[in-house]
Amino acid sequence: MKLDAPIAVTEIAAFIGAELVGNKELQATGINEIHKVQEGDISFVDFEKYYNACLTSAATIIIINKEVPCPEGKALLVINDPFSAYVKLVKRFRPFEPATKAISDSAVIGEGTIIQPNVFIGNHVRIGNNCLIHPNVTIYDHCIIGDNVIIHAGTVIGADAFYFKKRAEREAIYDKLESCGRVVIEDDVEIGAGCTIDKGVSGDTIIGRGTKFDNMIHIGHGTIIGNNCLFAAQVGVAGKARIEDKVILWGQVGVSKDLVIGKNAVVLAQSGVPASLEGGKVYFGTPAENAMAKKKELAWVKRIPEMWNKLKDL
Amino acid sequence: MKLDAPIAVTEIAAFIGAELVGNKELQATGINEIHKVQEGDISFVDFEKYYNACLTSAATIIIINKEVPCPEGKALLVINDPFSAYVKLVKRFRPFEPATKAISDSAVIGEGTIIQPNVFIGNHVRIGNNCLIHPNVTIYDHCIIGDNVIIHAGTVIGADAFYFKKRAEREAIYDKLESCGRVVIEDDVEIGAGCTIDKGVSGDTIIGRGTKFDNMIHIGHGTIIGNNCLFAAQVGVAGKARIEDKVILWGQVGVSKDLVIGKNAVVLAQSGVPASLEGGKVYFGTPAENAMAKKKELAWVKRIPEMWNKLKDL
Amino acid sequence: MKLDAPIAVTEIAAFIGAELVGNKELQATGINEIHKVQEGDISFVDFEKYYNACLTSAATIIIINKEVPCPEGKALLVINDPFSAYVKLVKRFRPFEPATKAISDSAVIGEGTIIQPNVFIGNHVRIGNNCLIHPNVTIYDHCIIGDNVIIHAGTVIGADAFYFKKRAEREAIYDKLESCGRVVIEDDVEIGAGCTIDKGVSGDTIIGRGTKFDNMIHIGHGTIIGNNCLFAAQVGVAGKARIEDKVILWGQVGVSKDLVIGKNAVVLAQSGVPASLEGGKVYFGTPAENAMAKKKELAWVKRIPEMWNKLKDL
Structure with a gap:
């Protein structure tokens, strides 16, 4: 998914409590799991065997559970549990909005x-x-x-x-x-x-x-x-x-x-x-x-x- | 389906824009696809290999895409696209009626x-x-x-x-x-x-x-x-x-x-x-x-x- | 299911019109089909080949379609159609309660x-x-x-x-x-x-x-x-x-x-x-x-x- 507005990678790092490695000037423009990533996206990886696929993907900001060499122009967010960090981001940027009526006014x-x-x-x-x-x-x-x-x-x-x-x-x-x-x-x-x-x-x-x-x-x-x-x-x-x-x-x-x-x-x-x-x-x-x-x-x-x-x- | 009231075959022909061949005095009393036809019904056929089955069926008024000899006592409605003509009739005689409430007053x-x-x-x-x-x-x-x-x-x-x-x-x-x-x-x-x-x-x-x-x-x-x-x-x-x-x-x-x-x-x-x-x-x-x-x-x-x-x- | 309050076996017998055999002092505390019976339960059996399984189960009160020797401490309710008698009890003790609104006040x-x-x-x-x-x-x-x-x-x-x-x-x-x-x-x-x-x-x-x-x-x-x-x-x-x-x-x-x-x-x-x-x-x-x-x-x-x-x- 696309974010409504770009978010600084430093803000992302602070929000999920991750160590920020690499380009600290980046702005995230989307959040996607690895199969759907585009440039500007935050993605995550938590299995070593998928590290390479994720690091070389279009994803710009990668939540990862081990510090590895950061690819040029990207940023790593190193944290113990990337899955939970990713879920936390999804919940922040696309929170569930309980319905107030059967057909939403925003539809x-x-x-x-x-x-x-x-x-x-x-x-x-x-x-x-x-x-x-x-x-x-x-x-x-x-x-x-x-x-x-x-x-x-x-x-x-x-x-x-x-x-x-x-x-x-x-x-x-x-x-x-x-x-x-x-x-x-x-x-x-x-x-x-x-x-x-x-x-x-x-x-x-x-x-x-x-x-x-x-x-x-x-x-x-x-x-x-x-x-x-x-x-x-x-x-x-x-x-x-x-x-x-x-x-x-x-x-x-x-x-x-x-x-x-x-x-x-x-x-x-x-x-x-x-x-x-x-x-x-x-x-x-x-x-x-x-x-x-x-x-x-x-x-x-x-x-x-x-x-x-x-x-x-x- | 049965029509609420009989309709003159001339009116049907005019409504769908078909050439009327055969008995021009007929009244249609129902609309049915070929598997369900009864006497008085309008049906349609648009493949030559099914012409005979339709012409010899109980259907009284047949929408067909080629002029063929009309069986005694029946009427043909010759038109380029019988399928669309049939659908037009269904939409006229059984139009979709949007609901105004969850349980209809007519139920x-x-x-x-x-x-x-x-x-x-x-x-x-x-x-x-x-x-x-x-x-x-x-x-x-x-x-x-x-x-x-x-x-x-x-x-x-x-x-x-x-x-x-x-x-x-x-x-x-x-x-x-x-x-x-x-x-x-x-x-x-x-x-x-x-x-x-x-x-x-x-x-x-x-x-x-x-x-x-x-x-x-x-x-x-x-x-x-x-x-x-x-x-x-x-x-x-x-x-x-x-x-x-x-x-x-x-x-x-x-x-x-x-x-x-x-x-x-x-x-x-x-x-x-x-x-x-x-x-x-x-x-x-x-x-x-x-x-x-x-x-x-x-x-x-x-x-x-x-x-x-x-x-x-x- | 458990009953809200115990019911005298005599009342059960009268309600379904069965002949009561065995312990007439019993109180029923639940109604269950044979696979779920516990002590105090009413159950039913209507095939001879399942009589033994039911009589030796935990069920205390057994609706049965033939008089057989009653196990010690239990009661039999002998009736022609045990299935219908059981259904009658279910309908009495757990009657269907038509909803008065989409989310019940008792929820x-x-x-x-x-x-x-x-x-x-x-x-x-x-x-x-x-x-x-x-x-x-x-x-x-x-x-x-x-x-x-x-x-x-x-x-x-x-x-x-x-x-x-x-x-x-x-x-x-x-x-x-x-x-x-x-x-x-x-x-x-x-x-x-x-x-x-x-x-x-x-x-x-x-x-x-x-x-x-x-x-x-x-x-x-x-x-x-x-x-x-x-x-x-x-x-x-x-x-x-x-x-x-x-x-x-x-x-x-x-x-x-x-x-x-x-x-x-x-x-x-x-x-x-x-x-x-x-x-x-x-x-x-x-x-x-x-x-x-x-x-x-x-x-x-x-x-x-x-x-x-x-x-x-x-």
Whole structure:
């Protein structure tokens, strides 16, 4: 996420109680986890094996749990627990703002847009023109909805990322990574009833133009869905996946995180996608593979008893 | 759907801008897509391969994209884009009526029925006697609920059919087929929490008497569920399926569209049903097959290494 | 469930119209189905094969459909239809109390807890301190929420158990076992958006301390989830399962009823768990088995054509 105004790195260091190493004149302009960093951003790293990736990323200010040589023009904020320091920053710069009413005064709603009863629209939400938001929909703070978007009843846009850090030393061992990202739904999208689309940890979850979702579809944090995709009911896509344009996922398909499904791919019902898939092909099975090959495999399995008999007769 | 009053075919032709061929004296009494047509209905066809099915169907007035010989006693409305013309008619004769309150004044609610807080009940909804509608339920316009029905929290009855026409020539390539059907829930049905039951495209989605749904069940448009069925949690049934009486679907079963599952069939958990199943039997697997045969197959698969060793030793 | 005050067994007998056999001085202190009975409880049994289990259970007062020798110090309530008698008692001692407002005056809500708009909180609900309940959440009567709990939008806590008795002789053949249990969510739990957690039939459904749920998770009646579990999106767990501490279930996993998943077990995405699993291991497949063995099996299946060719050449 972008900060509303730049903040001096010295102020950041003082606020989280970190030792400041490197360029003390810097101004932070954003806060992002490592997958979304841009120049000017504060990010964090707390595993040595990821140090290099973070230090060489676009991030300008890095919260880190060990003093290491500071890359030219950057700043390190050395502190024992970078995760908690990052969360503290998120909570300061994007504090949760409890609602005072069901449709926030800070929300901007376009012309011709119909909001049905019992809808919740959070703070700083922007909704375009000619949308139809059906009853009992929830749109969390900061989400962005384009023009001509239909969202069916009971759908939840912008709930928190499912992202926790394991701590061994406590009774409740999972620390929440506070989400400061958004959901962005582009023009001409239709979202079915009872869907849940989580916000990004620090960036955007995006549903591309003209994409259509059936009911009860789950989209994880930071996932990017292209234009003109069709997802049938009960599909689930984990966090940080990238689904390119015109992909078709049939009912109950599950897609794992951190992968790419190429343009025009089709994944048949109930398949499970654990890794990236090339575009333009049809897939089936758990794990999903070429649908034709998978169907042949299913036919081969049925021939095992025949093979057994042949083998016995030898 | 039935029209509130008959409309002259000449008026229809003028409204959509079509050339009228055949019987110019006809009155339209309904609008239906081809799977649900009755005498007096307007329907549409835009693929040559479906012309014959539509021309010989019960439909009396056919919107078509080419002039063909008009069947005796019928009328053709010839127009370049029958799909858009049909949608225009649906929007005219069943326009979306934005809600002015959470429970419409035009809804009829029977004696002894309890409506909990935060429920939405749309225009022209009818709910019978002694029902219990839990919080945050949404019932879209025109749906019909019988007597002694329980609907648990967060469930959505009557969202739009997931039905789009692909158009190559645009940025957003999917055109929505506006739904004008309903959901009809018969007496003594219980629907769990977080379910979504879509309305028919032009006809009814029906949940038969005494059927019980667990939570998070999705039922697609125009699907007809018989009496006394039991569906466990997270089952999904696509559009226009027909599930006969006393069918049992266990958890997370997926059922494809346009098929029939016969009376008293049982489908075990997580199975996927791609095609019709005979009644009275137990099924398992994706694709679902006879459960006993499927379990034997699973046992055979475990013997492949043994077969390999035998083969090696020959 | 516990009764608010003890009730004389003679009063119970008169109320349901049963013949009282055995100790007529007893006081009932609770009502529970057989899996949850404690001393002082009324329970019921209507199948001969379960008579012994019920008569020798902790239950003090047993509704039964045949006169049998009464165990020392207990009482039998002999009646033709024990199921209906039990339901009648549940309805008397835990009658459904229609809401008069969206957040019941009898609910107790702790300090620092934020309730967002459009939330329903039923009668006698208790919510601890520093919780955050997002919009459109439904919490049914009697549920208990600890401290520092986050519940995301659209989630339903405490809907009825999916539990019916089949009756041959009627048009609607399923009789509902009225639920009188609760959902208990312990401290530091986070529940994602669009989840459904059913109440116990007569006891508690428990989500243990520090457990984190992603979106659209279904938990059946009376299931007990340990501490610090992680469940990914669209997981479904049936009734009366027991999931021990730190179990991880990946997306779309399905878990059957009446089983135990041991501490630290991990079940990979889309797996189906039909029976108990030992702790500390990784599982995959439907039915779920050792993940490594399952992956080897998948590799073996791919070698069937090679085996076939070898066999042909012999």
